[in-house]
Amino acid sequence: AQSVAQPEDQVNVAEGNPLTVKCTYSVSGNPYLFWYVQYPNRGLQFLLKYITGDNLVKGSYGFEAEFNKSQTSFHLKKPSALVSDSALYFCAALTGGGNKLTFGTGTQLKVEL
């Protein structure tokens, strides 16, 4: 079965430090991968995607993600975290007809002063 895993329920980082939110996937064929962010009482907002090409993908708000085919991972990164980055982050993979997405369980990022 195709799946997406986010092994950490919560990640705590000090403001100014680099952050990483982990994601691994198990899909057939070439993976189409996405990161979304959710702020309280809001819907998901698209951050970035990997479709093909460079393994390092740059997205919104200074976020980037590194695709690693051998490790089947797509980790979200940011060089310097902000308190305003605190939110719930979801990794997703395209899995099947109709452009269906399978989501990970989400990682709560908390950035502290």
Place this chain on the structure above:
Amino acid sequence: NAGVTQTPKFQVLKTGQSMTLQCAQDMNHNSMYWYRQDPGMGLRLIYYSASEGTTDKGEVPNGYNVSRLNKREFSLRLESAAPSQTSVYFCASGTEYSNQPQHFGDGTRLSIL
């Protein structure tokens, strides 16, 4: 730009009551989706509509029905609500291109007593 609009934003039902969640998008997207979000489980696809006039089951369709009223609107109906359907429901829309992200509404928070 409204994007994806969901109504209502909040609702409390009693077990056995019925209700319809409404969703409309103004981006001329072909595809629309209904997800539920539960703590620790990420987003799970209930139903989707790849184009006007078609609907298909997702991962958790039991207890739900959908109607793709036209290209803009996609409704989700609970015929006989159960406490297990207490959740946050998100509607999303997307193009027919698999490399494009889905766009989400702000959700309907549904409690069933």
